[in-house]
Amino acid sequence: xxxxxxxxxxxxxxxxxxxxxxxxxxxxxxxxxxxNKLKTGEKEQFLRKFRTLDNGTGWNPLEAALFYLVLKxxxxxxxxxxxxxxxxxxxxxxNTFCQKLFGQQSLYAFSGLRVDPxxxxxxxxxxxxxxxxxxxxHEGIPLSTAEKKAVKxxxxxxxxxxxxxxxxxxxxxxxxxxxxxxxxxxxxxxxNEAKKRNIEDQLDTDRDMGxxxxxxxxxxxxxxxxxxxxxxxxWNVDREFQAQKRQDNLxxxxxxxxxxDWYKADQALHWSFLEGKIFRDKExxxxxxxxxxxxxxxxxxxxxxxxxxxxxxxxIPGKFEMEVEKEGFGHVSGWTCEQLCQxxxxxxxxxxxxxxxxxxxxxxxxxxxxxxEEAEAMFDGDRAAxxxxxxxxxxxxxxxxxxxx
Numbered sequence: 366x367x368x369x370x371x372x373x374x375x376x377x378x379x380x381x382x383x384x385x386x387x388x389x390x391x392x393x394x395x396x397x398x399x400x401n402k403l404k405t406g407e408k409e410q411f412l413r414k415f416r417t418l419d420n421g422t423g424w425n426p427l428e429a430a431l432f433y434l435v436l437k438x439x440x441x442x443x444x445x446x447x448x449x450x451x452x453x454x455x456x457x458x459x460n461t462f463c464q465k466l467f468g469q470q471s472l473y474a475f476s477g478l479r480v481d482p483x484x485x486x487x488x489x490x491x492x493x494x495x496x497x498x499x500x501x502x503h504e505g506i507p508l509s510t511a512e513k514k515a516v517k518x519x520x521x522x523x524x525x526x527x528x529x530x531x532x533x534x535x536x537x538x539x540x541x542x543x544x545x546x547x548x549x550x551x552x553x554x555x556x557n558e559a560k561k562r563n564i565e566d567q568l569d570t571d572r573d574m575g576x577x578x579x580x581x582x583x584x585x586x587x588x589x590x591x592x593x594x595x596x597x598x599x600w601n602v603d604r605e606f607q608a609q610k611r612q613d614n615l616x617x618x619x620x621x622x623x624x625x626d627w628y629k630a631d632q633a634l635h636w637s638f639l640e641g642k643i644f645r646d647k648e649x650x651x652x653x654x655x656x657x658x659x660x661x662x663x664x665x666x667x668x669x670x671x672x673x674x675x676x677x678x679x680x681i682p683g684k685f686e687m688e689v690e691k692e693g694f695g696h697v698s699g700w701t702c703e704q705l706c707q708x709x710x711x712x713x714x715x716x717x718x719x720x721x722x723x724x725x726x727x728x729x730x731x732x733x734x735x736x737x738e739e740a741e742a743m744f745d746g747d748r749a750a751x752x753x754x755x756x757x758x759x760x761x762x763x764x765x766x767x768x769x770x
Contacts (some may be wrong), residue, residue, distance in 0.1 A: 387493045390610040400606055407717060408602045409624075413617040414715075424462065426621035427534045427631075428454070432462060433619050434595060436482060438527045441467075441475040450531060461498075465613050469501040474516045478524050483598055483616065490608040499613030529595040585640045594622045696766045697758075700729025712757040718743075718750060732758060733767070 393400075393415060403411065424432070431450055439446040444459045451459075464470055468486040475482070494501050508516070559565045600620060608614050622628050700708070705728060709719050721743055722732075735743065744751045 389491065389493060392608040392610050392612055392614070393606055395606075397606075400603075405602070408606070409617065409620070410715070410717065412602060412605060412614065413621070415614075415617075423458070424454075424618070426618055426627075429462070429615065430594065430619045430622040431532065431534045432459070433466065433482070434529070434531055434597075436463065436466070437479060437525075437597070438529070438531065440477050440479045441472055441482075442477055451534070462615075464498075464500050465615050467500075468612065469503075470497065471503055473513055474520050476517075478517075478520055479526065480520055480523050481525075481598070483600075484523070486616070487601060487604045490605065490612050490614070492609070496609070496611040499611065501612070527597065529597060532592045532594070585642075588636075588640060594628065596623050696768055697729040697732070697761050698767050700732075702726045702728050705729050705732055708761060709754070709757060712753075712760075714754060714757065715750065718754075733762075 393411075395411070400408070400411075428451060432447065432454075435447050435450050441463060444456050447459055448454070448456075460472075463472060463482070466482040466486060467475060468482075468489050475485070489501055492501065495504050496502065556565070556568070559568050600616070605614055605616060702723060706719050706722050709722065710716065725743075740751060744754070
C-alpha cells in the first residue's frame with residue numbers, strides 16, 4: 366500500500382529543501398562572453414589586477430614563485446627545506462600560503478607528498494561550499510581515518526620527482542646591508558693582518574673609487590647570466606576564471622616571474638648595481654654625494670625606490686641586457702615614444718594601453734595634443750583610464766617641465 370503524505374508535511378519538506386539550497390556566485394565581475402573575447406595576455410592581466418582585491422599575502426612574486434617550486438620538489442609540510450630557501454618567512458606563513466595554493470584549509474591528503482597544488486586548486490575552485498580566509502573548509506561529519514587514508518592514497522599515486530634547480534631569492538633590503546657589514550668586517554680583518562705583517566703600505570685602502578668606479582671595476586666578467594626561471598606548469602586561466610566568490614587566487618602572483626618583461630625589469634636595478642653599470646648614471650651619482658659634494662659610491666646610502674625608475678631593460682633579439690639610463694628624461698615635449706612609454710609604465714598605466722602608444726609612435730609633444738575623438742578611440746571609452754593618464758601627464762609636466770626650463 367502506498368504511503369499517504371499530508372499536504373502540510375509536503376509543504377514543510379519543500380521549504381526545508383529551499384532553505385538549504387545554494388547558488389554559485391562567481392568571483393570575477395566579468396561575463397563569460399566578455400571573457401572569451403579577451404586574448405590570452407589580456408586574460409592574464411585581468412586576473413593579475415583582480416588579485417589585488419584578494420587578501421594580502423605579504424609575499425612578493427619572486428618569493429611566491431620560489432615557494433611553489435620548493436613545494437613541488439620537496440613536498441607539502443617539509444618546512445625545514447622551504448626555510449632553507451626562504452629564511453625570512455616562518456612556519457605559520459608557509460602553512461597559510463600553502464593552503465591558499467591548494468585552495469583548501471585541510472592539508473592532510475598532501476602531507477609529505479610531492480604533488481602539484483595547482484591541480485587540486487583547479488579541481489575545487491567552483492565547488493559549492495563554505496570558504497574562510499580565501500580557502501574552502503570542510504563541512505559536515507569529519508572523515509574517518511580509513512576515508513582519509515583512501516584520499517591520501519589517491520594523491521600518493523600522483524606524486525612526482527622533479528629535477529629542476531632552485532634559485533636563491535634574496536631580500537634586497539636585508540642583504541644589501543648584510544653585504545656591506547660583511548665587507549666592512551673583511552676589510553678590518555685584512556687591515557689588521559697587514560698591520561701585523563708591516564705591509565700596510567702595500568694595501569689599496571681607497572674604498573671610494575670616485576665617479577670613474579665603473580671604468581675601474583667590471584664585475585660582469587665573473588657574474589652568471591640572470592637566472593632563467595623554470596616553467597614546469599601548464600596554466601589554465603580559463604579554469605581559474607570559474608573560481609567562486611571568496612576563493613583567493615594567488616596564481617597570477619606566482620606566474621609574474623614567467624613574464625620576461627616584468628622579471629627583467631624587476632631585476633634590472635639589482636643586476637646593474639652588482640655589475641657596476643649603474644655607477645655611470647649621473648642621477649645615481651647625484652643622489653650619493655657626501656657632505657663635501659663629492660660622489661660617494663659606497664654601498665651604504667642607496668635608496669632602491671628612488672633608483673628603480675632610473676633603470677630600464679634594453680631588448681636585444683634573443684637576449685635581455687641590463688642597462689641604466691645615462692641621461693635624465695629632460696622636458697616632456699622632447700620625449701621620444703620610448704621615453705613616454707617608459708614613464709607611463711612607471712606610473713602604473715595598463716600595459717595594453719601603453720602598447721597602443723607604441724604602435725602609434727606617440728611622443729611627448731603628441732601626448733598633450735590628443736583630440737577628444739582620438740583620446741576616446743585610444744582608451745576605448747574607458748574614462749577611468751583616461752583620467753589616470755591625464756593625471757600622470759600633468760604630474761610629468763610639473764616634474765620635468767613641458768618646455769626647456
